[in-house]
Amino acid sequence: MSTYEIEHNTTDPSTAQPPRRRRPDLSTFFSALSEITPAPDHRPHAVPVPGDISAAFYSLAEALEMMRRDAGAEPHTHAQEDTDNGNTDHSNDLLTTMIQSLLSQADTPPREVEGVNEEFCDMLERVPKAQLKESDICPICNNPFVEDPYPLVVQLPCHPTHRFDMECVRPWLRLRGTCPLDRVDFAKQQREKAEARKKLVEEDEEEEWDGSICSINSYIMVYVQKANLTFHNSDDAVKEYRFGTMTYPHGFCPNCGTSVYLRALDGEYKDIVAVNGRTLKDVDISTLKIEELNGKRINAG
Numbered sequence: 001m002s003t004y005e006i007e008h009n010t011t012d013p014s015t016a017q018p019p020r021r022r023r024p025d026l027s028t029f030f031s032a033l034s035e036i037t038p039a040p041d042h043r044p045h046a047v048p049v050p051g052d053i054s055a056a057f058y059s060l061a062e063a064l065e066m067m068r069r070d071a072g073a074e075p076h077t078h079a080q081e082d083t084d085n086g087n088t089d090h091s092n093d094l095l096t097t098m099i100q101s102l103l104s105q106a107d108t109p110p111r112e113v114e115g116v117n118e119e120f121c122d123m124l125e126r127v128p129k130a131q132l133k134e135s136d137i138c139p140i141c142n143n144p145f146v147e148d149p150y151p152l153v154v155q156l157p158c159h160p161t162h163r164f165d166m167e168c169v170r171p172w173l174r175l176r177g178t179c180p181l182d183r184v185d186f187a188k189q190q191r192e193k194a195e196a197r198k199k200l201v202e203e204d205e206e207e208e209w210d211g212s213i214c215s216i217n218s219y220i221m222v223y224v225q226k227a228n229l230t231f232h233n234s235d236d237a238v239k240e241y242r243f244g245t246m247t248y249p250h251g252f253c254p255n256c257g258t259s260v261y262l263r264a265l266d267g268e269y270k271d272i273v274a275v276n277g278r279t280l281k282d283v284d285i286s287t288l289k290i291e292e293l294n295g296k297r298i299n300a301g
């Protein structure tokens with residue numbers, strides 16, 4: 001098996017001996033990556049500049065190049081551009097394709113890192129050692145999985161045979177977000193899911209905000225011209241709260257929570273105040289002519 005061949009072209013004599021192909025040190029890559037990846041917790045507004053992003057692509061390309069040199073592979077002058085059909089046994093070609101893809105992206109970097117997040121990598125299906133055959137190799141480093149006494153092998157969701165050393169595939173996933181074999185774009189799937197979730201939450205919130213407070217409180221609104229309205233207490237006897245569109249302050253008693261009124265900051269209703277009829281001292285609600293209105297239908301905010 002070629003992975004047992006002794007390497008003769010390694011410049012560092014201390015590393016020339018191990019028969020197994022080493023994985024490169026990726027700490028430079030990961031620190032470059034953390035600089036340019038927006039982390040919701042501590043770097044929410046970090047906007048990477050294109051130069052930083054290029055550096056991450058170059059760094060990973062370099063690491064993979066080291067891996068390829070370790071394999072003693074002849075440098076490929078022609079990229080395998082046609083590996084879209086999924087499985088390929090030519091892992092050196094795969095490595096070459098990955099390197100070339102990284103280099104070309106380094107030249108024209110995306111505005112943001114488009115890889116998957118760390119959580120995605122953590123959640124990947126682990127393949128237990130007992131399920132690994134001796135002939136199973138990692139398509140990236142070309143080493144048999146079981147050569148490692150404690151193999152950490154992950155299976156990508158795209159295909160049951162798309163298995164990699166976690167250590168080999170993780171940096172690629174974080175940066176590019178795709179399966180190196182069939183280029184299924186997990187990062188894009190993640191983004192689309194997040195987008196759909198966000199939309200759902202927004203719809204939910206709108207549903208809740210669009211006037212539902214009016215029905216919960218059983219408002220009986222009496223519409224009064226602002227000019228005709230006098231409050232007998234000081235201004236801070238009522239606290240205002242704004243929902244949804246923020247344009248319709250709802251006034252509440254800060255002590256008992258009673259809804260007092262709803263007013264518009266601007267627009268066609270700005271001269272009108274909707275007073276909660278139930279709070280009007282001398283008004284007998286039962287004598288009012290009530291017109292029902294579905295608060296959820298109007299954008300009461």
Ligand SMILES: [Zn+2]
Binds near residue numbers: 138139140142168
């Ligand atoms: Zn590997």
Ligand SMILES: [Zn+2]
Binds near residue numbers: 159179
């Ligand atoms: Zn795949």
